[in-house]
Amino acid sequence: MPGQAACFRCGSLLEAKAGAVEVHPPRAPAWKKPFRQVARRMRRYSALRAAEGLARRSGDRTASAFGRLGLPGPSRAANEPRWRELWLALHDAAVALALSIVPGLAHALRHQFGAISSYVISWLVSLVMGILFFGQSLGAASMACAFVLHAWIAMDAVVATKRFKDQMTALEKVGWRLCGIGFLVILLYAAYGQVQRVVGFTVGVAGVTVPEDRVARGDVILCHFLPADLEPLTLKRGDLVLVHVRELLAADGGTGMPGSYAGEMVGQLIALPGDRVGVTQAGFIVNGSALDVRQFPLSASLRGQSASLGLGKDEYFVTMEWRAQVHGVQVTPEVAAGNCVYRREDVLARGVMRWSPFWKRGFLKEFE
Amino acid sequence: MSRFGNLEFGDAKSRPVKAGADGTPIRSAGYFLEQAEKLYLAGDFELALRNYSRALEHNPAEYEGWFGQVRMLIELAEYEEALLWADKALEYYPEHPDLLAAKAVASSRTGHLEKAMAYTDNALSQKGCSSYVWLARAEVLLERRSATAAHCVSNAVAAGNASPRVELEAGRTLLRAGHCATALGYLRKAAGLLPGSALAWLELGRCQAALGFPETAMTLSQCLTLRPNWPPAREALNRFQNRGLLSRVQNFLRKPKRE
Numbered sequence: 001m002p003g004q005a006a007c008f009r010c011g012s013l014l015e016a017k018a019g020a021v022e023v024h025p026p027r028a029p030a031w032k033k034p035f036r037q038v039a040r041r042m043r044r045y046s047a048l049r050a051a052e053g054l055a056r057r058s059g060d061r062t063a064s065a066f067g068r069l070g071l072p073g074p075s076r077a078a079n080e081p082r083w084r085e086l087w088l089a090l091h092d093a094a095v096a097l098a099l100s101i102v103p104g105l106a107h108a109l110r111h112q113f114g115a116i117s118s119y120v121i122s123w124l125v126s127l128v129m130g131i132l133f134f135g136q137s138l139g140a141a142s143m144a145c146a147f148v149l150h151a152w153i154a155m156d157a158v159v160a161t162k163r164f165k166d167q168m169t170a171l172e173k174v175g176w177r178l179c180g181i182g183f184l185v186i187l188l189y190a191a192y193g194q195v196q197r198v199v200g201f202t203v204g205v206a207g208v209t210v211p212e213d214r215v216a217r218g219d220v221i222l223c224h225f226l227p228a229d230l231e232p233l234t235l236k237r238g239d240l241v242l243v244h245v246r247e248l249l250a251a252d253g254g255t256g257m258p259g260s261y262a263g264e265m266v267g268q269l270i271a272l273p274g275d276r277v278g279v280t281q282a283g284f285i286v287n288g289s290a291l292d293v294r295q296f297p298l299s300a301s302l303r304g305q306s307a308s309l310g311l312g313k314d315e316y317f318v319t320m321e322w323r324a325q326v327h328g329v330q331v332t333p334e335v336a337a338g339n340c341v342y343r344r345e346d347v348l349a350r351g352v353m354r355w356s357p358f359w360k361r362g363f364l365k366e367f368e
Numbered sequence: 369m370s371r372f373g374n375l376e377f378g379d380a381k382s383r384p385v386k387a388g389a390d391g392t393p394i395r396s397a398g399y400f401l402e403q404a405e406k407l408y409l410a411g412d413f414e415l416a417l418r419n420y421s422r423a424l425e426h427n428p429a430e431y432e433g434w435f436g437q438v439r440m441l442i443e444l445a446e447y448e449e450a451l452l453w454a455d456k457a458l459e460y461y462p463e464h465p466d467l468l469a470a471k472a473v474a475s476s477r478t479g480h481l482e483k484a485m486a487y488t489d490n491a492l493s494q495k496g497c498s499s500y501v502w503l504a505r506a507e508v509l510l511e512r513r514s515a516t517a518a519h520c521v522s523n524a525v526a527a528g529n530a531s532p533r534v535e536l537e538a539g540r541t542l543l544r545a546g547h548c549a550t551a552l553g554y555l556r557k558a559a560g561l562l563p564g565s566a567l568a569w570l571e572l573g574r575c576q577a578a579l580g581f582p583e584t585a586m587t588l589s590q591c592l593t594l595r596p597n598w599p600p601a602r603e604a605l606n607r608f609q610n611r612g613l614l615s616r617v618q619n620f621l622r623k624p625k626r627e
Binding site for chain 1: 421424425428437438446447448449452453456477478479480481482511
């Protein structure tokens with residue numbers, strides 16, 4: 001075939017035109033590859049759905065969308081059983097969700113615990129950390145982690161159910177998972193809040209320093225809620241109690257002083273209903289006997305004051321450092337002493353343990 | 369070089385590489401094609417592509433070079449470029465079944481299944497279908513979840529006279545589609561017949577890992593012996609070793625001792 005540039009039968013190149021022929025192929029820039037990969041996956045997924053006839057999405061809207069893309073859409077007949085399958089899938093999902101009240105139980109019953117074991121362990125660690133550091137920022141962060149992990153495990157149990165898997169597309173699964181986790185985190189947050197009430201414990205910040213009990217102002221005290229029908233004399237002198245602090249009252253009563261603290265705080269119970277309590281420079285005198293200053297210290301607000309008052313049937317004398325910034329307002333002994341008197345409904349819980357700082361953790365003493 | 373030197377006679381793989389007076393091989397197109405083939409079997413697709421290009425620099429009429437370039441671009445997941453280059457190669461070798469099959473593979477991997485099917489149909493309608501054409505057909509059918517794919521793989525192996533290279537490709541095709549149990553037989557044969565191929569060991573290791581076989585670690589270690597610190601093999605081995613929580617903890621505790 002002299003003189004021929006290409007084979008007359010197959011068209012193969014017969015002349016080497018090294019100078020003219022470009023032999024180096026074009027290359028894809030590295031930055032383009034991940035984007036291409038995403039596009040490819042999406043294209044493959046939709047192509048596969050079309051090829052397998054998996055396009056069983058409900059309604060004509062999807063069918064018309066497939067029509068616009070030039071793909072065969074699902075027929076109405078194909079859609080009809082979907083509702084029943086969808087209902088069964090939701091039923092399975094609800095069972096999985098209910099079982100996931102105990103994280104990992106749904107997986108364990110389906111022999112899929114291995115897939116979620118690391119999440120369950122992380123949840124347990126977060127929960128233990130949350131309990132150990134309850135009332136602190138680390139505890140709150142750990143508890144938040146526990147909520148999210150619990151929600152994740154629950155949603156994984158839902159998404160992993162076979163019927164759910166068959167019925168939902170990958171995108172739908174992601175949507176379900178995200179929405180479910182968001183909803184469950186809120187639900188769990190509320191549930192965990194209720195657990196605190198059910199278990200009956202809470203924490204409060206100490207507003208008093210008691211050297212004998214190693215309690216300093218600002219420490220976090222674990223408190224046990226008091227029952228509503230509590231006998232007035234169940235509490236003992238020296239107990240730390242969580243009280244609902246009202247605004248510092250003026251001498252005439254009624255109006256609160258500006259800047260005074262209102263909220264919940266832990267104070268020390270000095271006198272019980274019916275007692276007569278006196279405040280002197282040396283300390284407290286209850287029913288004529290002086291109390292040990294190490295066990296019943298005078299708060300800074302009462303230091304230098306001198307007052308005496310009798311408590312009613314339903315009144316407790318509780319000391320703490322007020323967080324009042326009563327500039328220019330005269331705090332008379334009556335005002336000071338009057339603001340230490342709390343009614344039974346204001347005493348919320350009784351201190352049980354020094355909770356934070358961690359190294360001080362331990363049960364509180366009883367002085368009487 | 370006369371123009372007749374560019375004509376294709378027989379199998380290019382059997383082309384002897386000439387040696388110079390001092391015994392060193394002459395760096396002709398054949399030499400670079402041989403090097404490219406070796407690099408492909410070692411799993412170094414980037415270098416293999418360069419060697420195919422160098423082969424074409426010496427002889428642009430070398431069909432193996434064009435086809436090899438397209439295959440390497442596919443291996444490097446540069447499918448758009450592979451399609452473009454296959455089109456260019458088709459200008460010189462019109463309607464060549466292998467190039468059409470390569471286009472089918474690239475189209476299939478980019479999600480254009482209809483196009484891919486059309487390309488394989490066209491490739492199969494040509495005379496002299498090679499094992500690659502059958503494997504491309506199998507890949508497209510596997511992508512479409514068709515049951516006839518296994519038949520195409522058998523045809524490919526028959527067309528390739530059960531050569532180790534074809535066994536390897538058949539195993540890789542099946543493994544990519546997730547047919548691990550079927551792929552295992554092909555890959556075992558390939559690794560047995562090509563013991564020096566890191567790629568064959570890697571694919572066998574991946575297949576065994578997917579099936580949860582304990583010998584995976586040994587297979588992948590063998591691969592790493594052939595090609596030390598090869599990232600895909602190292603990654604596959606790590607993934608296999610860290611597959612369970614207990615193994616993860618054990619490896620975490622074991623690592624400092626190794627260092």
